[in-house]
Amino acid sequence: MMSLLYGLVSGILFGVLLQRAEVLRYDRQVGALRLMDMTIFKFMLTAIMVASVGIYFLKDMGIVSLSLKATGFGAQIVGGTLFGIGWGLLGYCPGTAGGALGEGRLDAAWGLLGMLAGGAVYAAIYPALKATVLGLGNVGKVTLPQVMGVSHWVVIVAMIVLFLGAFRVFEKKGL
Amino acid sequence: MKRAWNPYLAGALAGVLMILSVAIAGKYFGASTTFARGAATIEQTVGVDTSRYEYFTTKGGKYGPGSLPNWQLLFVVGIALGGLGASLASGTFEVKRVPDMWAARFGDRPLWRNLAAFAGGIVLIIGARLAGGCPSGHGLSGLSQLAVSGFVALAFFFGGGWVTARLLYGKGGER
Numbered sequence: 001m002m003s004l005l006y007g008l009v010s011g012i013l014f015g016v017l018l019q020r021a022e023v024l025r026y027d028r029q030v031g032a033l034r035l036m037d038m039t040i041f042k043f044m045l046t047a048i049m050v051a052s053v054g055i056y057f058l059k060d061m062g063i064v065s066l067s068l069k070a071t072g073f074g075a076q077i078v079g080g081t082l083f084g085i086g087w088g089l090l091g092y093c094p095g096t097a098g099g100a101l102g103e104g105r106l107d108a109a110w111g112l113l114g115m116l117a118g119g120a121v122y123a124a125i126y127p128a129l130k131a132t133v134l135g136l137g138n139v140g141k142v143t144l145p146q147v148m149g150v151s152h153w154v155v156i157v158a159m160i161v162l163f164l165g166a167f168r169v170f171e172k173k174g175l
Numbered sequence: 176m177k178r179a180w181n182p183y184l185a186g187a188l189a190g191v192l193m194i195l196s197v198a199i200a201g202k203y204f205g206a207s208t209t210f211a212r213g214a215a216t217i218e219q220t221v222g223v224d225t226s227r228y229e230y231f232t233t234k235g236g237k238y239g240p241g242s243l244p245n246w247q248l249l250f251v252v253g254i255a256l257g258g259l260g261a262s263l264a265s266g267t268f269e270v271k272r273v274p275d276m277w278a279a280r281f282g283d284r285p286l287w288r289n290l291a292a293f294a295g296g297i298v299l300i301i302g303a304r305l306a307g308g309c310p311s312g313h314g315l316s317g318l319s320q321l322a323v324s325g326f327v328a329l330a331f332f333f334g335g336g337w338v339t340a341r342l343l344y345g346k347g348g349e350r
Contacts, residue, residue, distance in 0.1 A: 003200065003246045005249075006202065007200070007245070007248070007249030008250070008256075009253065010192060010196045010200070010204075010250060011249060011250040011255075011256070011257060012253040012254075012257040013253075014250075014253070014257060015254035015255065015256060015257020015258045015259075015260075015261065016258075017180075017188055017189050018185075019257065019261035019262055019265075020179065020180040020185060020265065021179060021181075021182045021185035021186070022182075030274075030340055030344075031276070033336040033339070034341070039182045042186060043185055044310070044314060044315065045186070046187050047189040047193060048190070050187050050189075050193075050194070051191075051194055051315065052318070052321065054190070054193075054194035055193075055194060055197055055320060056321075058194070063198060064198055064201075066320050067203050068320060068322050069307045069308055069317060069324045070307065070324060071322070072324070073327065075305055075307060076306045076313075076327040076331060078302075079302045079304070079305030079307070079328070079331075080302065080313075080329075080330070080331025080332050081302070081331045081335040082298055082301055082306075083302030083332050083335060084302070084332045084333060084336035084338070084339060085298055085302070085336070085339045086295045086298030086299025087299055087332065087335070087339070088336040088339025088340045089291050089292070089294055089299075089343075090291070090296055091277070091295070092292075093206070093299070094206040094300070095251065095254060095309065095310065095311040097296075098251055098254050098258070099257065100258065102254070102255040102256065102257070103259065103261075103262035104268050104271055105271050105274070106272050106285075107271075107272060107273065107288050107289055110290075110292040110293045110296070111293065111299075114294060114295060114297045115207075115296040115297070115300045116213050116214050116300075117214070118210065118297040118298065118299065119210045119215070120214040120218060122214075122300060122304045123214065123215065123228040123229075123230040124228065125301075141322075141324075142322070143320060143322055143323065144321045144323055147323060152321060159321070167183070
């Protein structure tokens with residue numbers, strides 16, 4: 001299966017980048033949440049800037065298509081907040097916990113076990129969530145340029161300017 | 176080699192990697208669904224009838240026990256291998272039971288740290304599945320596509336995490 005091989009190779013390369021930029025570390029992750037160390041945001045926002053230009057360029061050429069997640073304000077506000085609470089306690093996220101274990105951080109193993117348990121809990125409470133939170137504020141698969149009625153390049157340039165401004169603040173304050 | 180890579184440079188390379196993944200494999204980065212699928216697979220293996228759970232049968236069993244292995248599982252495993260390989264090669268591999276920042280605040284007993292990590296993992300995956308993604312799927316992939324869902328989710332990931340970190344560590348950012 002080529003798809004499995006692609007997944008493995010891109011995971012390994014991504015893991016190397018995360019490890020060498022020290023993004024996997026608890027102290028960096030919680031350091032960002034405490035507004036003391038913006039390493040993970042420097043990494044993440046730069047990746048987003050580069051990827052947004054490349055993906056929309058290839059989309060304009062007709063080479064790739066988008067794969068959007070539906071916007072549901074109930075789901076993303078309640079789910080997002082819950083994720084944040086768990087992230088603050090664990091200090092790793094679903095993508096980085098495995099990598100943290102890889103660089104020897106044994107507490108990440110407990111986080112990974114918790115995530116598997118969380119998957120089981122989610123399946124058990126899904127009917128109740130579907131009847132409540134998941135039904136609130138659904139607006140479908142939309143992008144910011146669609147909502148604003150402007151070209152995606154306008155939004156990309158605005159986002160890049162915003163992120164560069166944030167980087168300037170990070171560097172000025174030594175974060 | 177022990178010195179960390181510049182986070183902007185590593186992030187830009189991660190952005191290139193995301194573009195290549197979309198162009199070659201047709202896959203956007205994401206991680207959290209793997210833990211729901213992993214839970215389904217484990218439950219099935221130990222004899223639980225997973226078809227009782229609506230979440231594991233919805234969308235043609237997209238999250239059910241038959242959904243693994245797939246691209247994303249190998250991606251998540253790859254990150255762990257990349258973290259292991261890069262840390263060994265650079266001399267930064269270090270077996271650590273309790274992160275420094277945690278130890279400075281709560282002491283170096285692994286018990287409390289592991290409990291927090293496990294509980295955090297549970298809450299975080301419930302939140303991620305409710306929101307429909309984690310900082311990879313909503314953050315990196317969502318923002319790169321300018322998805323409204325990504326901007327909303329990322330804001331609340333950070334908001335929830337910021338409040339939690341503040342409750343755990345108090346105001347002020349001393350290292």
